[in-house]
Amino acid sequence: MKLESEHLEILAMIVEKGGLTEGADALGKSQPSVSRTIALLEQRVGVPLFEPGRRPLRPTELGASLARLGSRIHALNLEARQLVDRYSKGQAGRLRIGGTPIFMDGVIASMIAEFQRHHSDVHIEQSYGYGDTLLPHLRNGSLDLAILPMSAAQIPQDMVFVSLLAGRNVIACRSGHPLTRKGTITLADIDLFPWIAPPADSPLYRDLQRALVSIGSQDFRVNFSGGTFASIASVLAGSDSLTVLPYSVVFLTRKTMQLEALPLKIEHPNRQLGMLFAKESATAPALAPFKSFIAEQCRQLEARIQHDQQVTRRRG
Amino acid sequence: MKLESEHLEILAMIVEKGGLTEGADALGKSQPSVSRTIALLEQRVGVPLFEPGRRPLRPTELGASLARLGSRIHALNLEARQLVDRYSKGQAGRLRIGGTPIFMDGVIASMIAEFQRHHSDVHIEQSYGYGDTLLPHLRNGSLDLAILPMSAAQIPQDMVFVSLLAGRNVIACRSGHPLTRKGTITLADIDLFPWIAPPADSPLYRDLQRALVSIGSQDFRVNFSGGTFASIASVLAGSDSLTVLPYSVVFLTRKTMQLEALPLKIEHPNRQLGMLFAKESATAPALAPFKSFIAEQCRQLEARIQHDQQVTRRRG
DNA sequence: TGCTAATATTGCTTTGCGTTATGAAACTGG
């Protein structure tokens, strides 16, 4: 015997509304339509679902039981509709975001938290990686968005890159570090302190090397490496070590993490930190609001950085 | 937007089976059929439910979520089918049984307990009443079965009466009562003891009056009345009071309740304790097994009574 | 590059749902 869920839902509505006519009304159907549906259902069940010869149509014991099940089915159906609805509006679903570890931890994570305060049903799956690992994932659809540093020349044909922040790196140390009290910093000053190295395969590591070369240091002493941002920040705050970090990361976390950027210009490639994603738009609807949210947050962050620098310059 | 529960169930099956072809197989439909169903569903949802251009058809995030809901809908649908199935076989549902209080409590209740050991999903709603109140309830469908004493002449045209046990009443007393030790009992012996009277509107009460008239007693002293069987049995067991009870009740409960029947023939109308129900068969399917179960139980009880009497007679 | 298996498409028939119009039965108030 095959019962259609649709029929059970209709039965439930009739029982709930207490009558065939009202039930049909609530369902947006005509009265004869639901009448026949019930007749068909009764025929399939083989047992009357309503007591015969009663005008305000009263359900049988079995009819009432089936109606309860129909009601639960209807609730699930409704849930499905709402899910589709919210998903289409970008208020639900899953977003898979990958990015470079330090920037994700230091800047993006807190923005994600804020984003989820408005879009609580968007599940964000975060992963870490660099350009060479993120790009294939974007291409085969296992990643919706990558957040990484990139120069204009590097942008692949099939991708779109939206820049968020200047990719400027700085040499970071704990606040109150001896070097912060000096007016001008020389190579000899720098060479006194050990370095924290980011993961060896990261752009940051290459930036660190380049930066040191740019200020004349040929050799450098590494006393901590391989950690994520949380570890790096802890070691940095608890020692006189130095490291290279994106300025945005230092700026955002300097209060809580007790960090500071050294007033030392270092060379770095002309890169932007930004969002990379596939050109074709068959992506999760929640991606659009997420992208614009992150972009807006970064605009505000950029403005705060600008403002802060002006104040510092004026005071300095 | 309107999603059909049917479609969600199909989606669930496809996702579960891991492929369109296998899903179609499991559903007993052709592959093109479910293919088009999914196409239609996707069109209504407006978002792809399966990743495009993948041969072992992999669901999208939304597709997977909807499939989970579809699966739950399917489970409820299955539950509905099973409910109908068990209901049709008389293994589920609700039975409303009404009967005379003493007989229901003393004989039928324990049989109901036994019945439910085999039919655990049959919910029995018991109520009490006499012929004049039970009959209308049977007629308007608010009662499925009545259990009461009735003579052949009383059976209504539109009802069927199945007799269960002889309606013989006896005078009951506690076991070890002074009267049980006497060989022959006279009116004068009886008059020494007070009576427990059943409810004044019950057939038993009229039987009590008739019985006492039949043995010559004009007047009798009542020291307890209005109680249900449990109270009557307690008072009976704890005093030297007498009362009138169906022999079947005394027989079944004499061990646990410490009762005994006096070896005294009393006159009573030619009635049978039996089951009364409406002739037309639009009743709960569970009624049929219940009726035959009760009938069989009473046959066995009758046989035990017969056997017991023969043994008693031989010994006596 | 071709083979194989999985999915889509096509063309057609049947089923069932939707409607309006209308008939029949049950409740209501006098």
Add this chain to the structure above:
DNA sequence: CCAGTTTCATAACGCAAAGCAATATTAGCA
């Protein structure tokens, strides 16, 4: 008990959708 009203069932018919077989297409794979 008898109109009147309400409520449900039935009839006739158009249409959307489900069903199938046959066939085209395409992703994986060797």
